[in-house]
Amino acid sequence: MTAKQQMKYGRLIPVMLCFFAMGFVDLVGIASNYVKADLALTDAQANIFPSLVFFWFLIFSVPTGMLMNRIGRKRTVLLSLAVTAVSLMLPLFGDGYGLMLCSFSLLGIGNALMQTSLNPLLSNIISGDKLASSLTFGQFVKAIASFLAPYIAMWGATQAMPTFGLGWRVLFPVYMVVAIIAIVWLSSTPIDEEKPDKASGLVNCLKLLGTPFILLCFIGIMCHVGIDVGTNTTAPKLLMERVGLTLEEAGFATSLYFIFRTAGCLLGTFILQHLSARRFLAVSVVCMLVAMVGLLVSEAHYVIYVCIALIGFGNSNVFPIIFAQALTMVPDKKNEVSGLMIMGLFGGTVFPLLMGVASDAVGQNGAVAVMSVGVIYLIIYTLRLKK
Template sequence: MENTNNITSTKRTILPILFGFFVMGFVDVVGIATNYVKKDFALSDSLANLLPMMVFLWFALFSIPTGICMGRHGRKNVVVVSILITAIAMLIPMFFYDFVMILIAFALLGIGNTILQVSLNPMVAQTVVQSKVTSVLTLGQFIKAISSFLGPIIAGIAASWFGDWKLIFIAYSIISIISIIWLLLAVKGSKQGMGEEASFVSTLKLMKNKKIFMLFLGILCLVGIDVGLNTTIPKLLMERLELPLQEAGLGTSLYFAARTIGTFVGAILLAKIASRSFFKISMVLAIISFTGLMLFNGMWLMCSMIVLVGLSLSNIFSIIFSLALEYKPSQSNEISALMIMGVSGGALIPPLMGVLNDSFGLMASLLLLLVCMFYIGFVALNSK
């Protein structure tokens, strides 16, 4: 009877924590939002791509401080604060819609998401038994992918049916508040998850290790690709197929739908296939399909390539992350903070793409993503 009660208690606790992964997916709204903001304010690509930079810059600045803060104040409190910041960020565009306020809103979204990503994964590990941690974290990524997939659809419906794409932010803010209330009611202990602190010095020292640095750059390139595709797929479909933004934005949803399916299928395959072999096969498929996306015309061919790219990249983050943890298990706190710092690639790659697009055209910006894919392929070949 006691064991049954423990299982029931764990389920009640893990559900609101998993719902936090849905809130985590809100950050990917920056892709479709960049296209709407560019259109609304007649921005150049260089200026429009400041939005992804404002979101992902904070992963470089806040990852290690969040790791330290968790040890002092507890994971639950840190998660609640991160979701509260997200809720506030989502309200700003509804009341103050100009380019500067949009930059501020997305900066807050980036800060909240950084804190959430660093703190939520260890909170899962604290809640479930060790043998279930990997599967539950994979489920969390699946939930996050569903959220990312729904974002462009909600924005498109808001624009087409209600004449205002920004209504998506009201929905996101309400969901964030529900998540906070659920966490506060269901998760006991205000300082859950206190433990060993990662320090600035111990984390940054890991950069001197060649393998850790290689994996860090792999995460940086991967997130840059993800955000770059998020913002570029609608532009590519509009340019090649002459689609309106509302329809072209669904290309991003197609990409995230493929990632959602890929995460689910990958969780099954990775239980049977060695992660290193899976890594290599995935990157070969990613490079071939992305090259096809750059070269092909036609709705079905382009959509097929978008799906293949999404499928092949869907599990790379978790593979690289696990390779880093396997290499230095005694420094898991520092490794986790460092790998999340690599998410700042979403602030680095898209602005460079914007400059290349303004100077040389869309194909030049896509070539940058292809270079990043070749680097991750190099990481896959050297993952021993």
């Protein structure tokens, strides 16, 4: 390995640890189920937690794109990690409704800052045709944190002594330590950034949505994260409703989703180097469509598990493909485009709210029907991509 390659990988490793920290936001799925059980909430009330987390993407994503023009991408990532660490510290002081709302709000704000700045920061290390596969590898690292969360929470809920009385909330200090390590490591890593985009205002950023393809990408990311958060929160409820499992037993469904999402990200890293983004996205969307049909018509537990796995695999590469397509469309406004695309994660607010209302009305099939709308849109998006 040459000295240049060693320097490249030396910068890449702490950035990938930040992608791991980015995955902390997905703990909201399993956490909202535990909070629901602790506080005896309805589905609609419990789904406020994931919705609240992703609400902040609507508020902070575009301003973060402008903030990067002023202080740089690396400093913005460091700020996001600091906010994330604080959010993970709050549950150490209790599990009251208000405290958890504050924690999840800060987690959403930190993640909005991180997702907006970390992806373009990676483009300072990896560029060209390898960017999409590198973003996919980052999603693979992120997914590791996502699928570990239910296991750590389940361990905390069932092992009283080692968790210092925190129960399932032991998940928070574990991830807080990782966030602090990421802050120290990234701050000591030199990264040469591109010249900042020209200063632009909020209106100019939002005008990019007037570009038809950018708007398609924006809505596509809304659907992707809506399906992601929706499956994360609904999978255990499906098993509890149809099979009669306990929350601890049904929590495996969330891990199963992230296991296959992780595997899909890893495979996508290599597949995207040999297969066009359009073809791979088409395969991914078909997997999700088959899964949605299966969840709507079957009550067999093994079919539910297979469908959850298919959604995890199918949804694993949607974000990096859409994100890379958007950055390529407007290469001279990467920071602004990144802010807009991450604002699309607001879909994580819209979908759970609609799913909560639908599931309270007609059961979990209502939630699955809402996610199916997102899958149908992704089919339309795929057909619009160039071959």
